[in-house]
Amino acid sequence: MNTEQEVLIEAREVEKRYPNGTLALKGVSLAINRGEVVCIIGPSGSGKSTLLRTLNALESISSGEILMDGISVHAAKTDLNALRTHAGMVFQQFNLFPHMTALENIMLAPVEVLKLPAAQARSRAEALLAKVGLADKAGNRPAQLSGGQQQRVAIARALAMQPRVMLFDEPTSALDPEKVGEVLDVMKDLAAEGMTMVVVTHEMGFARAVADRVLFMDRGELVYQDAPEAFFTSASNERLRAFLGQVAAR
């Protein structure tokens, strides 16, 4: 656990109802400390993605409140573009920009949003590509990269904004099994550097090894949370036990 215990993100009784009536979040409250790595697990459709996407306001909320660095994310007056620069997001499907090279993907937002001079954005992007082990792929289009490489570029793209927190939505779920490790390694390095991370994942090994805390969601509720050791071995929660049993059986 981090020693500072300074809260970076706080969600209070967040409810999310989609326009079609689906109640995806039923009053979720949680706090994430600076430097903490939090993994969220749970069955498909339990609201994990929805929760993650409300944190940077890619989804609106129906009631409750989310604070990031003390700023109310969903307040009408909040400058969402500025706020989102502080929260990097990595998607299951990578969502790289296909018409740009790896380097251009990473440079785009620093140039467009932070108004960084191109030369500076370029050297930042090159450094990040080296960091994720893809220095030699700077000129490649996404279509010329494997899934694992694309996801590493996507991580570098998010890091280029120098965010305070990184949000990962099942970053390895769309990858071939042999490519999962290279992405998780990059994420482990990030965690070791002290990056605050919220990771929706099915990789129990990663959660166990890297997380400071693991959250279990089910049917739009935050059902259980604990340190990984206790979470995976001695948790007494019914629904969690059942879910872990199912995952183990697969």
Place this chain on the structure above:
Amino acid sequence: MRPASPWWRLLTVALVLLIGAGMYWATLKVNYQWRWERVPEYLLVTGGEEVPAPFDGTVAVSGKQIRITPLLGGEAQVIPEIDVVQVSDGEIVFAGNTVGKKAGITPGPLLVGLWVTLKISALSLVFALVLGLIAGLGRVAHNPAARDLAAIYVELIRGTPLLVQMFIVYFFLGTVLNLSGFVAGVTSLAVFTGAYVAEIVRAGIEAVPKGQMEAARSLGMSHWQGMRKVVLPQALKRSLPPLAGQGINLIKDSSLVSIMALTDLTKAGREVVSSTFSPFEVWFTVALMYLLLTGALSVYVRKLEKKMAHD
């Protein structure tokens, strides 16, 4: 796949030749006098600028040299650079009368018409693309007013015939705003084509996966930045083939501007036909000239597509 037998190609050629022969046979039945040899002069007129006589005088012609002796007395003068002599020896001319033509060729009525068609089409296309882009963005905008306005525009234009729109623009707007035929023509073609471009742009934008805009927004980009830098480049690339089709339609539709007292290629064809009695040759030639324009556009767009596929 197994390569198709070359015999199919041969069959195509044979069928085309057969159809051509059939048409030729049909014209024999109507006893038509083909005069293809006259077509070139509708395209290019030989003989350049006409040269007037400088004063009243008597002409002396030898070869291509014209010499005029003033009626009022004085030095005889040689008219320079005459290529086609149009007076005869001993004739009396008055100041301003044409005595001959300089060397050179000038475009004939069909080429002049082609140029007008090209100008109208190119200008209309540029405006149609701009208009269509704006309306297409309006169709996918969050703002309900922008969405509704764009939808009304598209439905109104697509629901009425171009010819009727042209009558309205030319006779109503043209009269109220005092528009020239050219401006009225470009306006109606651009407004018409813009509605179709808007639908192409909208479809292109909607075909870009939602995750693209989300990724852009998650990086702190505004909706407009994401649109401009991420979504539109991908959407327009996808839209290129249907846009090319729309451009070709525009060139063909431009033939309707001949109702606006504009001598475009079609109108020029009509004028040549009415003064020469060679309708078949002229209309075939006009069709070929349209084909050249549309063909050039397709080739250009295909090149553009290839280039965009590479980078």
